[in-house]
Amino acid sequence: MLGYDQKMLAKEAVLRSFKLKGRAIDLYVLPEYLFVPNAVSRLFAKVVQINEGDIVFDIGTGTGVLAVWSALQPSAEVHAVDPVLEHCELARQNAHLHGVDHKLHAFHGSLFEPLPKNLKANVIIGDVSGIADGPGKALGWYSSEVPTGGGDGTEVITDMLRQTHRYLAPGGILYFPVAIGLSDDDKIMRVARQCFESLKRVVDVWFPLSEEEYEIVSCCLPPTLLERVRKKGSRMAWNGHIYEATGPKLG
């Protein structure tokens, strides 16, 4: 925990504009310490479908980018969760900034644990940490305040996949990311197949690494993962997927 109180956070945070599905959204962020929305956040906004009256969970909300975006859709309510206290506070401030604080509720804690009992979602955005600790920290994507996906990048995502069946309303959809090369994607997909009847890949994008980034990554990734970082054109790149999971199997 950074130990910021509400007033200090409001003073230190900076307003940045993020383009989601062609729409610019201003959000408070704290770049050195907290997670800053990135290309993957934008891809989630592109593929997540929210219908009128949907209840949305945004698990791993960070400073609330996808929660605010979901609250600006015709959703009924949005419940956002993050284990970093300051993320939750900024998510609340961002909800206020966009006039959606009446329908966006941010909870401090892990996965589904802090949510109101018996509440189920039509849409779960599961953009939780899915990058292995080594590259996540070394590349500067995760500060020391923000938990990564553990040693092989799978810890948070696989826990979420195993628990989702208890929190999805009938016909509901979970969206989750897989970082091929930067996590053990075989393990994530094995668990995903155990937990869901249907998995549809809705995003498949290569993210180029600079020479310096590749050097950093090659020092801290086991060879079995590093071999999945491939040459695309003149640059090395990692492959990002987003899946739509439906038909949760009972655990």
Ligand SMILES: C[S@@+](CC[C@H](N)C(=O)[O-])C[C@H]1O[C@@H](n2cnc3c(N)ncnc32)[C@H](O)[C@@H]1O
């Ligand atoms: C890749 S970031 C995405 C943040 C945000 N969705 C965005 O697009 O900016 C992953 C987020 O998952 C959160 N996270 C890590 N472990 C978690 C857990 N056990 N439960 C919920 N969120 C978690 C991190 O704190 C971080 O904010």
